[in-house]
Amino acid sequence: MKHEQFQIVELEFNVLDTPNVQLIRGVGEKSQEGIKVPFQLCPGSSSEGQFAFNVDCATVPQKLRGTLTFMVATKQGSTHEKLDFKLPLPCSAFMIGSLYRRDRKSVV
Numbered sequence: 001m002k003h004e005q006f007q008i009v010e011l012e013f014n015v016l017d018t019p020n021v022q023l024i025r026g027v028g029e030k031s032q033e034g035i036k037v038p039f040q041l042c043p044g045s046s047s048e049g050q051f052a053f054n055v056d057c058a059t060v061p062q063k064l065r066g067t068l069t070f071m072v073a074t075k076q077g078s079t080h081e082k083l084d085f086k087l088p089l090p091c092s093a094f095m096i097g098s099l100y101r102r103d104r105k106s107v108v
Helices: none
Strands: 007-015 021-023 053-055 062-074 077-089
Touching: none
Parallel strands: none
Antiparallel strands: 007 062, 021 053, 062 077
16 A cells, blocks of 8 residues: 655644733734744655744743644645644743852852
8 A cells, every 4th residue: 555645734833822921923913823834844854943932920830722733735635634732831941950060169
């Protein structure tokens, strides 16, 4: 049996804003609008994207809900698909650590 070749195109990333965390969108875009992902995925390929968030309070853990919508294009046509996800943002994600050095004196 042959595997059908397909391409994933027209990707759009969206996250529901919370009072403490908002997805940074383009100028003039509404909070309900998604961000168009600037690439498509061919068979056997992979890619990654970066998205920016405005965080008003890092002392409360957040669980963002979002959706990735896309089209699966095949020789027979295209279908619209959707992937719902949850993105946990624990408070520890915002901590900045420092390494202990023997030549520094610690303050207790």
